[in-house]
Amino acid sequence: MILVQCWIEHPVRSLDQTFTYLYDRPLTAGTRVQVFFNRRLSVGFVESAQETNETKEQIEERLGMKLQTVQSVLDEQSLITDELHDLAMWMSKTTLSTVISCFQAMLPAKVKPHTGTQKAVTEKWVSVSEAAVELTPKQLEAYAFVRDNQPMLYSRLRSEYPNQASILIRKGALAEQVKERTATIAETAELVKPLPLTEDQQTVKDEIESSSDSVFLLRGVTGAGKTEVYLQIAKNILDRGKQVLILVPEISLTPQMIERVSSRFGNDLAIYHSALNAQEKYEQYRMVMTGKARVVVGTRSAVFLPFTDLGLIVMDEEQDSSYKQENQPAYHCRDIAIWRGQYHHCKVILGSATPSLDSYARALKTVYHLVSLSKRINLTLPDTVIVPMKQCMKQGQSYILSDTLIQKMEERLKKKEQCILLLNRRGYHAVMRCRSCQTPVICPHCDLAMSYHRDERIMKCHACGYQMKLPAVCPSCGSREGYSAFGYGTQKLEQILQEKFPEARLLRMDADTTSVKNGHASILDAFSRHEADILLGTQMIAKGLDYPNVTLVGILNGDEGLNRTDFRSCETTFDLLMQAAGRSGRSNVSGEVVFQVFDPDHYAVQCAAAQDYELFFKYEMQFRHAGQYPPYTYLISLTAVNAVQSRAEKTALWLKQNLNGSYKTIGVISLLKIQDRYRYRIILKGRDLEQMRNDVRQALEQKECPDVSSIRIDVNPTEMD
């Protein structure tokens, strides 16, 4: 008999353990099986399979319980490596999530240990067999065709010899083989040679390559030449036969990165991101596992690919919020990258113009090795103008486009240069208020104001996507007087621009215009071919674009983010302003940046205008110290989420009462309702993260803990709103 231990998806945290089953044939760890669990056929993930000489009865006697048998085996080969197995165990401990949820986060959808999985796509191959059979001349011809090109896809044979193909198999002249379909990497045309490095770049490259440290923070303003340094270090690693992983925040927003990597490394490259379909992801997964893919450029989940011989990990724009997974398990890609770097004894380079406060603080404490590129390759930084909107509005200027911005745009457009305008709110009007009682139209499923979208004449909730017509009768006071509009989004901005600059060609990029496949790419391509003069959009245009002809960037409502209650709101605002400013003047033409803000004296605005990261860091660390926020402390956020309000509240209260130690327990905080779910949160804040984790784990394992499966756990949360 084989004793099988497997992980099974179930909601009870105290049961985060393996379950025992029996099987009569050998099994491989890391494969999926079907088993009955609570009388339901479920998918289990095999942890171990041990052979024993005992019979079923003897085993049951020894263990003192009845055992069931494995119903079927879904995979022949292990889906993971030993490394990924250890990683899942570590992740489960550090993020306080179940082991099975960690395996699920790692594996592509096709092979997730999840009940109701899809199957991998297979294809049939043929080759000639040894058997001596009599064949007609035409059959012989088909046979020779296979012999000269084997192994051959059956579909190819059938298209050449439709009448002979199946007969040859039936006669036994050809042997069939069913294999999983594998990805083919697109051939790239011409490879581009590396650029000769500047002195600064060479120094940084030498320092990283010769140091025995493992984690590096490479700080350099946008355009300083970080990417070129990554690529040249990667080249040396590849030449030694090792694999390279390059993590980027969002593929569709960084088309230039893909272009540069593929023109450098050609056929060795695999690209892994959320827009791939399940089959494509699975194929890329297998290619990395078999070592066929040697360089991978990918987003967050690429950090789990089954590399066998990793020689370098690069994480570009390491401060980007997309690296943090908010769902369970709430992991940070950076932590995973560093763990894997240690496992493979390879270097990890974190790159950024505006490193996260946490990383920079670590670098100053020499936990990470800090290297910097201080100058832009083209040696100029854009000139920044801060426009105080309150004053402008008092003088009767438009609350959307200040006179300063309009005048600068006119100048640039006259010279046939391009402008980018960034407004972090989509839709037409931000809020519609009842004319009688002033109550805004609120989403029936969330506690959030809905925005008016004029294109479709519809109200949309940006949190849950719910849409509805503007109600004829105010739900709050019953009045029929109608609504007044407040605030503005990208749709309204587009209309204003059309009126102001009737000659200019506009492109709008936001969640509404990019929902079609390749929506991002087609807009960005059109803009880079200068098919438009002005690109306007939400924060998605602030990232990684490199357009030499853009000489003016305007940021509207640039400090809106400061109004959020999150302790990181200054950091994210500073980051957005810095990045957006980095879009301007990327070539020899000098660039300009306009910040339209309501609080021009705020240090986040002032430091971004001066492109002074260091000064911002100093101010922000003072603020974090005063409030005892990270990186001075650690946080764990526990949120009870439930459709029944009283249940969510009760769970949070119970957690508060049962979590007391040498840390602060903050809350219970009532959050906005989202998607019909009430949310109540408590936050642990302290210096001893290990103790905080242990206490949470123990609390969750108590029988008395209400509704455990409804508790969302986030260790080191990045978003607190």
Ligand code: ADP
């Ligand atoms: P970053 O990643 O820091 O934003 P990049 O590596 O993208 O910077 O470089 C910015 C621009 O400068 C790119 O257009 C790139 O092609 C160019 N560049 C980078 N390194 C060199 C070099 N050594 N010589 C000439 N041009 C370079």
Ligand code: ZN
């Ligand atoms: Zn009303």
Ligand code: ZN
């Ligand atoms: Zn909603």
